[in-house]
Amino acid sequence: xxxxxxTLKSKLxxxxxxxxxxxxxxxxxxxxxxxxxxETRAEQMATLSHLAHELSTAPDLGELxxxxxxxxxxxxxxxxxxxxxxxxxxxxxxxxxxxVARATRAAIxxxxxWAKARETNDWxxxxxxxxxxxxxxxxxxxxxxxxxxxxxxxxSVGEPGMTKAQLEAMYAALKEETVPMIKAIxxxxxxxxxxxxxxxxxxxxxxxxxxxxxQQFGFDTQRGRQDLSVHPFCTMFSSDDVRQTTRFExxxxxxxxxxxxxxxxxxxxxxxxxxxxxxxxxGHGCSMGIHESQSRLWENLVGRSRAFWEHYYGQLQETFPxxxxxxxxxxxxxxxxxxxxxxxxxxxxxxTYNLHTLLRFELELDLLExxxxxxxxxxxxxxxxxxxxxxxxxxxxxxxxxxxHWSGGMFAYFPTYTxxxxxxVQFYDAAVQAHPAIPDExxxxxxGTLLSWLQDNVYQYGRKxxxxxxxxxxxxxxxxxxxxxxxxxxxxxxxxxx
Numbered sequence: 001x002x003x004x005x006x007t008l009k010s011k012l013x014x015x016x017x018x019x020x021x022x023x024x025x026x027x028x029x030x031x032x033x034x035x036x037x038x039e040t041r042a043e044q045m046a047t048l049s050h051l052a053h054e055l056s057t058a059p060d061l062g063e064l065x066x067x068x069x070x071x072x073x074x075x076x077x078x079x080x081x082x083x084x085x086x087x088x089x090x091x092x093x094x095x096x097x098x099x100v101a102r103a104t105r106a107a108i109x110x111x112x113x114w115a116k117a118r119e120t121n122d123w124x125x126x127x128x129x130x131x132x133x134x135x136x137x138x139x140x141x142x143x144x145x146x147x148x149x150x151x152x153x154x155x156s157v158g159e160p161g162m163t164k165a166q167l168e169a170m171y172a173a174l175k176e177e178t179v180p181m182i183k184a185i186x187x188x189x190x191x192x193x194x195x196x197x198x199x200x201x202x203x204x205x206x207x208x209x210x211x212x213x214x215q216q217f218g219f220d221t222q223r224g225r226q227d228l229s230v231h232p233f234c235t236m237f238s239s240d241d242v243r244q245t246t247r248f249e250x251x252x253x254x255x256x257x258x259x260x261x262x263x264x265x266x267x268x269x270x271x272x273x274x275x276x277x278x279x280x281x282x283g284h285g286c287s288m289g290i291h292e293s294q295s296r297l298w299e300n301l302v303g304r305s306r307a308f309w310e311h312y313y314g315q316l317q318e319t320f321p322x323x324x325x326x327x328x329x330x331x332x333x334x335x336x337x338x339x340x341x342x343x344x345x346x347x348x349x350x351x352t353y354n355l356h357t358l359l360r361f362e363l364e365l366d367l368l369e370x371x372x373x374x375x376x377x378x379x380x381x382x383x384x385x386x387x388x389x390x391x392x393x394x395x396x397x398x399x400x401x402x403x404x405h406w407s408g409g410m411f412a413y414f415p416t417y418t419x420x421x422x423x424x425v426q427f428y429d430a431a432v433q434a435h436p437a438i439p440d441e442x443x444x445x446x447x448g449t450l451l452s453w454l455q456d457n458v459y460q461y462g463r464k465x466x467x468x469x470x471x472x473x474x475x476x477x478x479x480x481x482x483x484x485x486x487x488x489x490x491x492x493x494x495x496x497x498x
Contacts, residue, residue, distance in 0.1 A: 001071065005078055008064050011055070012085060013279040018052040020237040022104075027235050027243050031227045035112065042108035049104040056092045065089050077276065080464040084281045091157060094143045103136045107409040114407035115230050121397045123378050130406055131374045134367050137411045141368070150368040154412035158288045159419070161468045167361065167415045170422070173481045174354050178488065182351055185339045185496050194338040196331060199323040203248040203256075209319045210246065210260035213312065217298060218451045219267050231404035232259045232346070234266035234295075239273040239283065253320075254336070254347055258299050262346075265298035266291060268451065272459025287467040288413060290458070292420025293427055300350055300421075301428045301487075302450070306333050307443035337495055341389035343398045345417075351492055352389060354421060359384040360403070360414040368411070423471065425484040427458065430475040 025045050033041060055061070065086045072079035110129035117126035141150035144157065151164045215221060224242035234244040244263040248256040269285055277283035285291040302308055309316075313332060317324045324332065339349045345356035363380060366372035372380055381400040386392050393399030405413050431453040432438045438450050457474040471479050492498065 001068075004064060004068055005082075008061075008068065008082070008085070009280065011058075011061055011064070012081075012281060015052055015055045016279040016281075016283070018048055018055065022048040022052065023235055024237055026108075029108065029111070030229045030233070031243075031245060038109065038112050042105045045108050046101040046105040050097050050101040053092060053095070053097045053100040056089065057095075057097070062089055062093070077282070077464065081280055081282055084463050087160075088281055091144065095140065096143070099136070099139060099143070103133075103140065103409055106132050106136055107407065110407040110409070111404070114401065114404065118230070118397050118401040121395045121401075123396045123401065126401065126407065127374050127377075130377075133406065133409050134374065134411075136409065138368060151365055151412055158412065159416060160287065160466050162287075162289070162419070164365075170418065170481060171354070171358050171361070171415075174418070174485070175358070177485045178351055178354065181488070181492065181498070182339065182341075184498055185351070185492065186341075188496055189340070194335045194340070196324060196327045196335040197253045198251060199253075201250060201253045201320055201323060203250055205319050206248055206253065206256045209316060210257055213303075214260055214264040214267070216445060217261075217264055217268060217302075217447050219264050220271055223271055224267055226260070226263075232263050233404070234263045234270065236270040236284075238278040239271055239275055240278070242267050242270040253323075258303060258336075259346065261303040262295045262299040265295035268298065268454070269294040269459050272451075272455040273462045274460045277462045277464075282462040282464055284463055286458075286461065286463055286465065286470050288416035289419030289423065290467055290470065292416050293423035294420075294454070294458070296417070296420045297424035297428055297454075301424055302442060302447070304336055304350070305439075305442060307439050309333055309336075310443050311445040334495060337491070339492060339496070341391050343385075343391065343393050344402055350421075351488060354418045355388040357414045357418045359388055364411060364414065419479070422481050422484045423479060425487045426471065426475050426477075426480065427454065429483050430457070 022045055025041060025048070029038070029041055065082065068082045069086045072082055074080060074083060106129070110126070110133060113129045114126045117123060137154060138150055141148070141153035144153040148156075149164055155162055155164065155167075211226060214226070223240045224244065227243065227245050228247060229245035230247065232244070232246045234242065236242045244260075244267045246256050246260045246263060269291060273283055273285075309329060309332065313329050316332075317327075327335075337349065339351045341352055342348050345353070345360075348356050359381070363372065363377065363384065366380070367374070367377070378396050378400045382392050385399065403414075405411075428450075431450055434453060435449050438453075441447070441449055458470065461470060465473065468478060471477075
């Protein structure tokens with residue numbers, strides 16, 4: 001048994017190394033690669049993805065897994081490794097190698113087309129690429145489970161245990177509670193409420209302040225770094241090599257400030273994975289939704305809390321004395337928690353945010369079901385923005401072209417942001433129940449207790465437990481929208497005197 005296990009671990013480590021090399025090339029493409037390298041990079045990454053797929057679907061790997069599956073205690077690391085590797089093998093063997101290579105190549109070529117389309121507000125530059133990516137997504141879904149809805153098939157890979165029907169129920173519950181709240185808040189519309197966030201905010205000072213907070217959260221700069229990209233993201237090649245990116249607006253403080261805190265949440269999770277899981281299938285986040293819960297927790301429950309700014313606002317004023325010197329803490333706190341329908345998802349407030357992911361979820365369903373043509377997507381996007389948020393994007397760059405996900409072939413992803421919102425409160429509440437002093441510590445700029453609880457109960461396990469199991473172990477209950485809705489009502493009823 002031990003010999004079989006060691007052989008398995010060696011094979012899985014080789015596959016992991018190839019995947020890490022692939023992700024390094026992807027990170028480089030989005031940060032430092034010269035634009036002229038895109039076609040060669042697409043072929044390089046297609047080659048690596050094909051090689052990794054060949055190894056991950058090799059018959060001898062399947063034979064090893066068949067011998068080991070079910071033979072070990074599932075609570076042990078080795079038992080979990082075999083279970084997850086066996087599931088991955090079953091998923092991977094459903095996909096032809098040429099499809100994997102085509103999908104990689106198509107996404108690599110689509111990314112710069114999307115960036116150019118966004119820059120020039122020209123949907124036609126990206127539309128043909130999206131058409132091809134949707135066809136690949138449908139084809140992929142048919143191989144995973146031809147009897148399931150394409151969205152369910154795609155969702156099962158990144159969010160095991162979650163279904164389209166559960167997502168629809170989650171959104172229905174959120175809409176029922178938040179839409180009346182948005183209506184009540186809109187009656188108090190004050191166009192000057194968010195004014196402190198706009199002005200001349202030199203990029204170098206924004207970078208220094210955000211990076212300082214990231215490190216005080218606990219991000220280890222010896223095992224991670226931050227760079228610039230068109231759309232912020234976080235990736236990892238091991239728990240000791242974590243890369244996150246951000247972007248800066250010289251006349252708007254929020255994007256880089258809260259974008260940095262958001263990506264730092266991902267980074268803390270990645271750095272908190274048990275080192276013994278490096279180069280194994282367990283050495284990644286439990287699911288996309290669990291990962292998003294951490295970015296949203298650090299961005300919103302910590303970074304938009306009053307306690308946080310009671311400690312940091314004086315330092316922010318010292319960083320930007322001309323812009324914020326005459327703005328008191330109450331005004332700044334109201335500004336960063338302004339509720340107002342907005343165009344851009346990543347800049348949306350906590351109350352309206354889930355409507356942004358809902359419209360993407362619904363549009364994606366229509367695309368996958370072939371009810372909506374890519375040519376008609378911008379108009380459909382604008383119609384849903386008007387229906388849900390009462391605003392219409394003035395152009396496609398601020399509308400249908402704003403997100404990077406579809407250009408990367410990332411379908412069945414957007415609802416995981418809302419799963420993350422819901423779970424962020426559930427995890428935070430559990431941490432505070434275990435350590436009631438956490439809010440006071442945040443008010444002193446101390447995050448060690450919160451981070452330690454998250455490392456002990458969430459981060460370290462990687463993929464050892466499935467999402468539903470991990471949530472119950474950490475919080476004592478299944479995923480539940482009630483704590484999240486209570487949090488929104490409490491916070492924003494106070495802010496808007498509802």
